[in-house]
Amino acid sequence: MRIGELSERTCTSRRLLRYYEEQGLIVSRRESNGWRCYNERNVDRVRQIRGLLDAGLPTRIIRQILPCLEEPGAIHVSDASPEIIAALERERDRMTKRIRFLVRNRDAVAAYLDMVRDGHAA
The missing domain is CATH 1.20.5 (Single alpha-helices involved in coiled-coils or other helix-helix interfaces)
Known part of the structure; x- marks a missing residue:
């Protein structure tokens, strides 16, 4: 899906989605025309990020705990x-x-x- 659809589905501005990507919180791939393309998993990821931000967590901490929300068996905490x-x-x-x-x-x-x-x- 393109950034506009992700924006609509998550009620998150395109600008914020680009910021999340810059911060390493979400990932997109680029189409041949340079447009961002997101997979379905990003819908839940953005909602999780928004919830954590609403709870007061800074993005640097969110980046470290996001793996806990997806794959608990794959958490690496050596840099905590x-x-x-x-x-x-x-x-x-x-x-x-x-x-x-x-x-x-x-x-x-x-x-x-x-x-x-x-x-x-x-």
């Missing part, structure tokens, strides 16, 4: 510095707190909806 490990632990803990917060809010909204649907709103 203590700083990167500490940063990942902080991010994991921050995400865990955020997940708890989101679950609590989701449950509150669901309870409110149940009350409203049952006609018991205060």
Whole structure:
């Protein structure tokens, strides 16, 4: 698929997709006319990247953990510095707190909806 289709399917600007490619986060091949061509796998990859960026991870860390999201048996961690490990632990803990917060809010909204649907709103 071309960059325009990848952009539409992932709700990601073409400029960001080019940036992801520059950062080594996604890969394209070039057609004979020079246009970028992406495979289907890039749709999920871009969504994963966006989610990790939304969680606050910088692209340098995302580049290192992307293999964990695809092929857990093929992870190479020989270049994981203590700083990167500490940063990942902080991010994991921050995400865990955020997940708890989101679950609590989701449950509150669901309870409110149940009350409203049952006609018991205060």
